[in-house]
Amino acid sequence: MSPHPQANPVVETAVRAWLHKQGPMPAEDTDLHEAGLLDSVALVDLLGVVEAATGQEIDLLEVELDRLTTCAAVVAELSRVLAGCD
Secondary structure, eight states, X not given: OOSSOOOOHXXXXXXXXXXHHHSSOOOTTOOTTTTTSOOHHHXXXXXXXXXXXXXXXXXXXXXXXXXXXXXXXXXXXXXXXXXXXX
C-alpha cells in the first residue's frame, strides 16, 4: 500500500458535512484547533460520524493527532488510518 493514500471521498464528504453542522464552513487553510472547531470532545463526535459513513472503526491510537489541523489534513489523516497505511 502507498504510504500516502488519496483522500477517501466518503471520509471527505463526512468531514465536510460534520464541519458544516458546526457553523459556517471554515476556509481551507483554517486551523481547526485554533478556530475552536476541533477539541477532544468534537474529535470523538467527528470520528463517530466518519465511522458511521465508512462502516469502519477508527483506532484512535493510530491517528496522529498533530496532523489534524485543516479540513484537508483531517481527511488525509483519517483516510490514511482507514487504509491501514503508516
